Amino acid sequence: MSELINPFLSRRQLLTALALSPLLLKMGNAQAATVDPHRIVALEWLPVELMLALGIKPYAMADIKNYQAWVGEPKLPDGIIEVGLRTEPNLELLTQLKPSLILYSAGYGPQPEKLERIAPGLGFSFNDGSGKPLTVARQSLTELGEKLGMQQAASDHLRKFDQFIEQMKPRFAARGDKPVLLMTLLDSRHALVIGKSSLFQQVMDLLGVKNAWSGETNFWGSAVVGLERLAEVKDADVICLDHNNDAEMARVMATPLWNAMPFVRQNRFQRVPPVWLYGATLSAMNFTTMLAKAIGSNA
Numbered sequence: 001m002s003e004l005i006n007p008f009l010s011r012r013q014l015l016t017a018l019a020l021s022p023l024l025l026k027m028g029n030a031q032a033a034t035v036d037p038h039r040i041v042a043l044e045w046l047p048v049e050l051m052l053a054l055g056i057k058p059y060a061m062a063d064i065k066n067y068q069a070w071v072g073e074p075k076l077p078d079g080i081i082e083v084g085l086r087t088e089p090n091l092e093l094l095t096q097l098k099p100s101l102i103l104y105s106a107g108y109g110p111q112p113e114k115l116e117r118i119a120p121g122l123g124f125s126f127n128d129g130s131g132k133p134l135t136v137a138r139q140s141l142t143e144l145g146e147k148l149g150m151q152q153a154a155s156d157h158l159r160k161f162d163q164f165i166e167q168m169k170p171r172f173a174a175r176g177d178k179p180v181l182l183m184t185l186l187d188s189r190h191a192l193v194i195g196k197s198s199l200f201q202q203v204m205d206l207l208g209v210k211n212a213w214s215g216e217t218n219f220w221g222s223a224v225v226g227l228e229r230l231a232e233v234k235d236a237d238v239i240c241l242d243h244n245n246d247a248e249m250a251r252v253m254a255t256p257l258w259n260a261m262p263f264v265r266q267n268r269f270q271r272v273p274p275v276w277l278y279g280a281t282l283s284a285m286n287f288t289t290m291l292a293k294a295i296g297s298n299a
Contacts, residue, residue: 047103
């Protein structure tokens, strides 16, 4: 390009010519696309988790109260701005916040086109149809790391995750084929059970733990069933994930139907704090820790 520049151009003309060159335009666009990590908004809990795995505090997020009830861990840093529900965030407030990037879960919440009018967006999937949400989560973390120039942080986290799983495997070795049913109470007549194509199933496969639920599941790896269906589960430990629903659990546990359940009569039922069913690597680690406390050994 240098031989095309007239040596007698003024400094202002030279700068103008350079500014219009394709090379500098490309550099300018890249610079304009730089994301301020302190102004990233997450509209769903999966991208919140991805941010926390990279050590980034969300500038704002949706549905903090229910995050604390359904996710629990990792704990949220103080000072995050609340922007409404995950399904219906406050778009006016989002506009006022002037985020550098909006993260969302694909197919959940507002249409991406609406968000793009406010700030650049990036969507993540929980399940890409492969039935391997943990694999998808690893890819998502790598993608976010690349977007933010934090590739090393993403790589370090995934290495620590793999090390953690390897360290926890011996805790489950003595169980053999004893199955575990994972559930959470939805209302007085229905439970959500976790099976194939779920995040927890992929983690259980890594740990060598058998899932007692071999029935139907949806795209998310879960199924809504009537409580009477739980009676079909024989000789299994049952773990129930709570979500600030003590009163409803108490009513259900007082019914004859519940007390006739095989796992209740065998004293193989446990209630545990919430673990997010549709999360990523941090949820997988939290789930592993919970599972080890509930059914693992100290090996």
